[in-house]
Amino acid sequence: MSHSVLVTGGAGFIGSNFVHLLMRERPDWNVVNLDSLTYAGNLENLVALENNPRYRFVHGDIRRPADVARAFDACGKGEIRVVHFAAESHVDRSIESGLPFVETNVVGTQVLLDESRARKVARFVHVSTDEVYGSLGEQGFFTEDSPIQPNSPYSASKAASDMLVRAAVHTHDFPALITRCSNNYGPYQFPEKLIPLLIANASEDKSIPVYGDGMNVRDWLYVEDHCEAILAVLERGSAGEVYNIGGHNEYPNLAIVKRVLAELGKPDSLIRYVKDRPGHDRRYAIDAGKIERDLGWRPRHTFEVALPLTVRWYQSQHAWLQRVRNGAYREYYARQYGS
Numbered sequence: 545m546s547h548s549v550l551v552t553g554g555a556g557f558i559g560s561n562f563v564h565l566l567m568r569e570r571p572d573w574n575v576v577n578l579d580s581l582t583y584a585g586n587l588e589n590l591v592a593l594e595n596n597p598r599y600r601f602v603h604g605d606i607r608r609p610a611d612v613a614r615a616f617d618a619c620g621k622g623e624i625r626v627v628h629f630a631a632e633s634h635v636d637r638s639i640e641s642g643l644p645f646v647e648t649n650v651v652g653t654q655v656l657l658d659e660s661r662a663r664k665v666a667r668f669v670h671v672s673t674d675e676v677y678g679s680l681g682e683q684g685f686f687t688e689d690s691p692i693q694p695n696s697p698y699s700a701s702k703a704a705s706d707m708l709v710r711a712a713v714h715t716h717d718f719p720a721l722i723t724r725c726s727n728n729y730g731p732y733q734f735p736e737k738l739i740p741l742l743i744a745n746a747s748e749d750k751s752i753p754v755y756g757d758g759m760n761v762r763d764w765l766y767v768e769d770h771c772e773a774i775l776a777v778l779e780r781g782s783a784g785e786v787y788n789i790g791g792h793n794e795y796p797n798l799a800i801v802k803r804v805l806a807e808l809g810k811p812d813s814l815i816r817y818v819k820d821r822p823g824h825d826r827r828y829a830i831d832a833g834k835i836e837r838d839l840g841w842r843p844r845h846t847f848e849v850a851l852p853l854t855v856r857w858y859q860s861q862h863a864w865l866q867r868v869r870n871g872a873y874r875e876y877y878a879r880q881y882g883s
């Protein structure tokens with residue numbers, strides 16, 4: 545019998561990388577991508593799969609049960625697993641306006657859980673973030689047992705969605721697993737996030753806004769490593785468990801900025817210190833010991849290799865970046881699928 549994976553948010557950054565990974569690595573699985581195409585959804589990321597009979601795109605919103613039902617119908621009769629990426633994902637936007645984050649990340653997740661339970665899915669992987677643990681001081685790492693102490697409307701909405709998934713496991717014996725990953729970088733990331741914004745601005749000799757003193761620390765993981773970790777959790781994780789995912793790859797923002805500028809051959813004088821983000825978490829760092837021990841996952845890419853690879857990718861995809869920056873990517877859906 546056929547085997548399908550329903551991916552939500554597959555037109556976004558990590559989701560599109562994950563869809564490509566599944567199509568490449570699991571040649572007998574079907575993939576259905578449910579995405580509402582917010583500003584962060586870009587079907588151009590998946591153009592290579594358009595005529596592949598194992599791939600289906602469903603334009604729909606996780607907040608709407610009828611849309612989710614349509615996506616499940618597209619999966620066909622066999623066993624169905626769900627990997628849930630769809631979210632409002634940008635901290636700065638959540639500071640401007642928290643409501644869309646509650647609507648998609650909290651309400652949308654509950655709608656998806658209800659429909660998934662009704663369809664008796666075999667597994668449900670909820671893709672969450674280390675930001676639910678809040679902020680660290682100079683020392684220590686987040687483990688799966690760290691207290692949940694979100695500080696931004698984004699991380700609070702993700703924490704709420706994690707709690708709903710946890711409740712479904714405990715109340716309904718629902719076969720869900722939660723992953724909490726650190727900051728990703730790599731191809732197809734929307735250029736509002738630090739690394740692609742930095743590459744895009746510096747390439748045009750525009751200034752690089754660095755928040756505060758630039759000494760906030762993030763633990764950076766190449767997106768392909770994150771996707772491989774999610775696949776390991778999907779296939780071999782224990783239902784009900786939480787898995788932290790990270791790269792042991794901590795850098796202050798300023799170090800990232802200087803490194804990318806050097807990679808592009810651009811001067812540090814492009815750096816512009818700007819007002820700090822309100823409530824800015826100081827440091828994130830992940831202890832990924834559990835997923836290493838239990839599932840044998842480790843990141844395959846070092847920063848030394850994958851950061852230059854990422855810079856080269858954005859340079860080679862200049863047209864993609866231009867269309868994202870000038871909004872032309874949003875016309876793609878209408879052209880390809882009709883409005």
Ligand code: NAD
Pocket residue numbers: 552553554555556557558559578579580581582583584585586604605606607628629630631632633634648652671672673674702724725726727728729734
């Ligand atoms: P993204 O913003 O690039 O993509 C989100 C996708 O979800 C977009 O394609 C968007 O159109 C879609 N979407 C949004 N609202 C929707 C709705 N109501 N219905 C259907 N689709 C909707 O996000 P990303 O960076 O790829 O992150 C994916 C997931 O991974 C998120 O859940 C995020 O919290 C989590 N995460 C991200 C990072 C990171 O560094 N980017 C790290 C850890 C965890």
Ligand code: TYD
Pocket residue numbers: 635636727736737738739741753754755760761762797821
């Ligand atoms: P971001 O990519 O928004 O991820 P997150 O806030 O989820 O960690 O930001 C990464 C870090 O870079 C964070 O400490 C904020 C900082 N930052 C800047 O200094 N300037 C920028 O223009 C952006 C977008 C982020």
